[in-house]
Amino acid sequence: MNTLARNFSHTFRRFLTASVLNIIGLAIAFASFFVIMTQVDYDLNFNKGYKDYQNIYRLEIKPNEEWGWQLWTPRPIAELIGTASPHIQASAITGWVNDNDYEVNGNLFNEPMMTGFGDFMNVFQPEMVTGSTDALEKKDNVLIPVSMAMRMFGSTDVVGKMLFRGKQSDNKPVTIGGVYKDFPENSQIGNYIFMPFDPDIDKNNWGNWNYTCYYRLNNPANVSEVEKLAFQKLMKIAPEELQEGLQEEKDNADFFHLIPLSEVHFSKIGNKSASSRTTVYLLICVSFLIVIVAAINFTNFSLAETPMRLKSINTQKVLGAKTSSLRGGLIAESVLISLIAFAVSLVLLLAVRNSGIQDLVTADLSLGKHLPLLAATFGISILIGVLAGLYPSFYVTSFPPALVLKGSFGLSPKGRKLRTALVCFQFFVAFMLIIAIGIMYTQSRYIRTSEYGYDKDAIVVGDVTQDARKQKDAVVSELSRISGVEGVAFSQFVLNSQDTYMSWGRGEGDKNINFACFPVDEHYLDVMGIRITDGRNFKPSDNGVYIFNEAARKKYPWMAVDMPATPGDWNVVGFCENIRFSTFRNNDIVEPMAFIYVSNAKNWSYENRVNVRISAGTDKVAVIRSLQKAMEKFTPGHDFNFRFMDQVLDNAYRNELRFTRQVLLFSLLAIVISMIGVFGLTMFESEYRRKEIGIRKIFGSTTGEILRMFNKRYLYILIGCFIVAAPFGWWIGQHWLEGFAERTPIRAWIFLASFLLVTAITMITVTVQSWKNANENPANSIKTE
Structure with missing residues (x-):
């Protein structure tokens, strides 16, 4: 044990940068694995808390x-x-x-x-x-x-x-x-x-x-x-x-x-935003990919250290140390580093538990509530330590004690192939995830920037209590006095907040209609900025009338202004433009819907939500505070949950946005871990090739030419990895888009941007790390063995 501690301490200090980078990369990977798998556990065990x-x-x-x-x-x-x-x-x-x-x-x-x-x-x-x-x-x-x-x-x-x-x-x-x-x-x-x-x-x-x-x-x-x-x-x-x-x-x-x-x-029935098993499996893949990327870094670092430890190992063999004990000690050192990284990951999890990271998952991130997962992460840390140290320990102890090794496994054909394969996998993961997140970003932007058929950017919505419903006119008067408020209207639902609403079927035979139904008050269409295309708007005296959208008139051509929608039904007083009333999971442009107004609604209360129109240039945050304060006059101490339409949309697409943010964050972490690996490998490679660099400079090579020599190899690797990763990234993004009835096409710039991003980061990393040796005095480099 003392020998292990002494060797570990010596190795850690000798390869301080590599050891610290290993611990950082592994800690990030273990923490990411734990966070992602809490979401996986939440989804796969959904509804399994009931008896039988x-x-x-x-x-x-x-x-x-x-x-x-x-x-x-x-x-x-x-x-x-x-x-x-x-x-x-x-x-x-x-x-x-x-x-x-x-x-x-x-x-x-x-x-x-x-x-x-x-x-x-x-x-x-x-x-x-x-x-x-x-x-x-x-x-x-x-x-x-x-x-x-x-x-x-x-x-x-x-x-x-x-x-x-x-x-x-x-x-x-x-x-x-x-x-x-x-x-x-x-x-x-x-x-x-x-x-x-x-x-x-x-x-x-x-x-x-x-x-x-x-x-x-x-x-x-x-x-x-x-x-x-x-x-x-x-x-x-x-x-x-x-x-x-x-x-x-x-x-x-x-x-x-x-x-x-x-x-x-x-099940998408009744909930088109429901989770999918494919998404859960993708999260599992992402979690293991991040761990694998970090493990590859660890293995590469261990391989890169190997040539510099050969003399020490051979000396111990000459002094009588057994090969099995040497190998066990090297593996134990590797496991110890991995366990230190696991401990650091726990500190990271405790530090971010109450931060924005909690919003990435629906599960509680408390360590005590996921003890089996914590144990599994601990087991993975040991496994990675063993695997990362296994091959280098067998390789470094495989030479006869008398052999003086001049050269480097790291630069031998066998070593270069192994390291290249491991680095290729890291770049493959980075490209795949960035392409997927690019596709998700364009759809999210499409949702936010599309035309909705009403002035969503001018609307603030809030909930209404029973006390406030009883004083509807007083509520309108109170809110209208707030500076910046242009109009107030009540409705049973909030537009674009869900996939399905109240559905009505009317008529029979050839005059049968089915449509989404929105109970509102007489001011609603004016406040929302919804344009009437035919007929008129609601009047206060109306008691049971429809205003249908144009999609309904197209589907049911017999409907006309001032005529019953179906025989014996309420009158149609007007038609309005087609608007996006649900989510992009539906094609609202072809779906019939109707606003209804009943001045004396005894069977239900449609004043569940208050919709407030805010004038342009108004401080919306200040207005929301004023709205909350005004509504508390009717129900003191109640939170009326006033929110912008952007917040309504975020809630409507919370599952998709959460998955997008998960992939985005862990894609960035995968890139960071990969760049840690590239940084470390370039550091070792430039050290191995210092003598070669000195000779090249003596024969006239410039610093730029030497830097291009290092970057050229990585550029070829990046091109090959991108070609392989692009179809996989497209598949992940395409699967995510299948949840939307209306979606943006997959653009070519997403692929180009992902290639340029990873390439730029890699080239900068390689250049920064190689700069010192490329500018070193050749006389000092040539003396190096």
């Missing part, structure tokens, strides 16, 4: 070709499927998740709530801390998670206590019937307030496609049998109109299917 998760399935259904596959289904269909087979143990028919205000002991909390029919919690089977899921059988009883109980009451002993929806003065109490252990953060059904529906809502309504359904089976092997039995039962019991459509289907596969809950995270 493999027995839980979600219903996906396709009412017709025009609607396509969706999650929403009528209650009768959901209940019929739930009773179709004895293999189904429980059914959960759930509605929307809504954020509501709740008052507790004078404090206001905004919390998500999910409602369902019957004993719907029997599907998810939460672990109860106090109370029971049976409490939901009683009217106005709710279940809450431990985290919410602690936040509201500071205790989990809260069964029987009251929550007041809205404010206590509104007199809408609900009773806490139980407290359940929080589900993991990577769960489909989150930590909500669970509450039962009124048992009579939509009981026999086959036309209200408004519920999402989950089923617990006794065995996953029975899923096909369950689907067939449910389809047969639908054929017998469903209304005649639905049966006519079902008779055209050969089996259930064209109408509905049950998807395992563990696969829901990767």
Whole structure:
């Protein structure tokens, strides 16, 4: 052990620069590996926190070709499927998740709530801390998670206590019937307030496609049998109109299917921004590529040190040291450096845990929550140390003790080929990742700079509380007094915030229409800057009218101004320009949509969001502060989440943007690690060739010619690596673009820019490192052995 410590200390000091570069490169790689794999672990284990998760399935259904596959289904269909087979143990028919205000002991909390029919919690089977899921059988009883109980009451002993929806003065109490252990953060059904529906809502309504359904089976092997039995039962019991459509289907596969809950995270149905397994596998590849690049650096450094340690090793052999012990010591030195790098990576992770790096992943980066991953990273560090030291240790101990080696493995044909191959792999990774990130950047820029059909850069949006809804006119008056505010309007949704919105079907037969529906107030189109192309805008006196987009008029040519959209339906008062109302995952230019206005909307409240138009040149940050302060007059202490449309877009594309940022950051790290390797290898190579450089200068070579000699070799390597890497980078970028219905073409400049970037960095690195020896006095160089 003492010998190992002495040899390691001596080697570390002798090759200080190389050792420090090794540790930095490996530490960055290990930290990157840990961060990426937390995201991979989050995605691959999504929805696996429920009891017997493999027995839980979600219903996906396709009412017709025009609607396509969706999650929403009528209650009768959901209940019929739930009773179709004895293999189904429980059914959960759930509605929307809504954020509501709740008052507790004078404090206001905004919390998500999910409602369902019957004993719907029997599907998810939460672990109860106090109370029971049976409490939901009683009217106005709710279940809450431990985290919410602690936040509201500071205790989990809260069964029987009251929550007041809205404010206590509104007199809408609900009773806490139980407290359940929080589900993991990577769960489909989150930590909500669970509450039962009124048992009579939509009981026999086959036309209200408004519920999402989950089923617990006794065995996953029975899923096909369950689907067939449910389809047969639908054929017998469903209304005649639905049966006519079902008779055209050969089996259930064209109408509905049950998807395992563990696969829901990767299903694009109902969530076009869902993660994909290919993306997860790409992240795994990126994480290992970064580690491999760092390992290559380590191996190259070890190989480069070899010729300078031959005399020392041979001397120890002459003095009686065993070859096996020498090899073991060299490998142990390599492992020790790798373990030091692992320790440094832990320091890096602790330092960046609360920084912007957390935004790159959806998982918590706390080391204590990922102990198996931490152990795996530790194991990889040992493996890299062994592999990096294995070949050099066998090579350096393979010579007879009496042999005096003049020359260098680093410059021998065999050594040059091995080093060249390792450096080529590093450049291949750098080119591939930069090309991919270039493609992603152009699409992201395309999304931000495209025309949306309304003045998105002038709009700020915020949430609206129940108290504020009750004082709509006062809210408009209060906000309009703020300097820079040009207009205020209410809407149920925020444009471009999601893939799908409320979908309506109207009419029958040849006059059947389907469209996205946006409930708004009478000022909305003016505030947003949406242009009317035919007819008129909304009036305050309108009570149930449409303004369709031009895509709807093109698809349904019978629609006209001042005429019902379909027989017996509301009137169409106007048409507007086609706008981008959802995301680029849809082709909004051909999708029918309608703004609706109901002056006396009793069935729903469409004033969920407030849209504020800001005049040009206004300090938007200051306006947002003023808006928040003004809205607090209606609900003190509430965060109204005012945000720019850019922030809305960032949230709508959060998965794609997160993946882009991940690839960008780790591409840069891969380049940094690769350049560390090039720097170190050039340092050793220029040292090996000092005598050659001196002789060349004596025979008239200039400094520029010597620098070109070093750079020329790397230029050829770069060209070859780029040719091989370009198709792989294109494939990664093309796969990412497939998630968008509207996308920008892949430009040639992306490939050119990636080549020039890596080449410039490499040439600068080689030139800087070779400059000293290229300018050294030839007399000093020739004396060097």
